[in-house]
Amino acid sequence: MPLNVKVTLVTLVVALLVVNISIYDKEQHLAHGQVVYLELAPVDPRSLMQGDYMALRFQLQQKVYQALPKTVPDESRPWRQAITVADGLAVVKLDERKVATFEALYEDQPLAENELLLQYRVRHGRIKFATNAFYFQEGHAGLYQDARYGRFRVDEQGELLLVGLNDEALNVLTSLPD
Structure with missing residues (x-):
């Protein structure tokens, strides 16, 4: 050969x-992976449903952004702050429903029993968790209009995988195999 x-x-x-x-x-x-729910942040309803996907933002993104150190790149425009760090881990606390709330940025501190780590990425000055879009079959946008939480599976390293969307009562709106 x-x-x-x-x-x-x-x-x-x-x-x-x-x-x-x-x-x-x-x-x-x-x-x-451990099941975790991240609360969706409100978005402009006109941009929520775009063709065959839903744009996603999470409340947790804003909390992480506020906790990160920033610089002012242009002294004449102090309102334009830039994040000075890149990817990292956020410590979140889970309530009895497994809904995550931000506690702190991870700096090698020990975690409580109801806390875990979630990976975040900084892209173009914005915080990202796993994905910023949820794709669905064309013509099924109405199924997801009540979405209030993203349901994720989290591994030991804090990596998130989106598996579905849930309503306010955590009822499944859609699901990939769990």
Whole structure:
């Protein structure tokens, strides 16, 4: 067998292995991650439903943003503050319904029994948790108009995966397999 065919086959096997390991990891995350609910932040109703997806923002984003250190890049416009740090972890407290509220930025402090870590990312000066959109089948926007919480699965590293949307009483509006 020529060398270039061997290299191609080995590359293909390695690529398939990497993809399958990633899929397995996400399936384990969905199956065994802790359920957490993040309250949705109000958005302009005209931009809430855009085609076949819903734009998502979370109350927690604003709390994390307020806690992060900032700089004033232009002295003549002090209202334009920039975040000085990048990605990190937020400590959240879970109530009896597993709804998360912001406690602090994580700085290696011990966590209480009802606290856990959530990863956040800073992109273009904004805080992001897992995703900023929820995709649904075209024509089904009305199913999600009562959404008040995003339901997530969280792993030990604080990585979030969105699995559905819930209403005020935490009733499932939509669901991926839990």
